[in-house]
Amino acid sequence: MKLRPRPQWGTIPRAPDAYGRSALGIPLEVWRPAGPCALLLFAAIHGEEPETAFALSRALRQLAEPSPHCAVVLAANPDGVIRGTRGNARGVDLNRNFPTDDWQAQPVAHRSTLEDPQDVLLSPGAGPGSEPETKALIGLVKDLKPRTVIALHAPLACIDDANESPLGRWLAQQTGMPLVKGVGYATPGSFGTWGAEQKLAVITYEFPLATTDALVRTHVPILVRLLTDPAAGGAR
Ligand SMILES: [Zn+2]
Numbered sequence: 001m002k003l004r005p006r007p008q009w010g011t012i013p014r015a016p017d018a019y020g021r022s023a024l025g026i027p028l029e030v031w032r033p034a035g036p037c038a039l040l041l042f043a044a045i046h047g048e049e050p051e052t053a054f055a056l057s058r059a060l061r062q063l064a065e066p067s068p069h070c071a072v073v074l075a076a077n078p079d080g081v082i083r084g085t086r087g088n089a090r091g092v093d094l095n096r097n098f099p100t101d102d103w104q105a106q107p108v109a110h111r112s113t114l115e116d117p118q119d120v121l122l123s124p125g126a127g128p129g130s131e132p133e134t135k136a137l138i139g140l141v142k143d144l145k146p147r148t149v150i151a152l153h154a155p156l157a158c159i160d161d162a163n164e165s166p167l168g169r170w171l172a173q174q175t176g177m178p179l180v181k182g183v184g185y186a187t188p189g190s191f192g193t194w195g196a197e198q199k200l201a202v203i204t205y206e207f208p209l210a211t212t213d214a215l216v217r218t219h220v221p222i223l224v225r226l227l228t229d230p231a232a233g234g235a236r
Pocket residue numbers: 046049152153154
């Protein structure tokens with residue numbers, strides 16, 4: 001696919017569809033592919049990881065035409081992005097709110113920084129799938145029926161793919177990051193756990209701790225390959 005010339009990289013060329021609204025009433029946006037959706041890429045389900053939305057946007061802005069096969073969600077948690085919080089506007093960690101068999105009601109602990117203990121508490125929601133952003137993302141997956149979903153997170157610097165799929169191995173090779181089968185702690189109610197229960201292939205692409213400039217140089221070209229080349233990774 002032809003890419004847009006650099007002077008045009010400042011803007012997103014096409015309008016998205018709304019697939020729902022956040023708790024604050026902000027549209028949840030998806031850029032749909034030209035053809036059947038083989039891959040859904042979403043970023044910023046954690047509002048404290050805005051670099052994932054930024055990098056995915058930089059990749060999307062290079063495309064001269066819609067992706068042939070990829071749907072793109074730049075911010076699965078827009079309330080968290082504008083408020084700078086990991087959770088949504090109601091203080092819920094959306095990645096612990098999915099209706100999984102192992103969903104837990106107790107608070108979710110996370111790290112303030114990589115050096116800190118997991119001692120900052122968030123709610124997993126009033127019940128499984130209680131949040132509008134969670135319900136909307138489930139609805140979007142059921143609508144698009146992607147073969148694979150890639151969830152962008154930061155800053156654990158790994159490719160987490162329980163299936164060790166060809167696409168997961170390709171991402172590990174392209175990024176130079178390790179391919180792992182889990183992040184080392186339980187994630188009840190996470191999108192990945194929900195996807196596994198739905199027999200949906202989910203890969204978690206964890207950016208490293210890096211400046212946005214470094215992420216653009218290393219990871220945006222890989223995201224552009226994913227968006228433009230249906231054969232990238234050999235999975236499709
Ligand atoms: Zn995250």
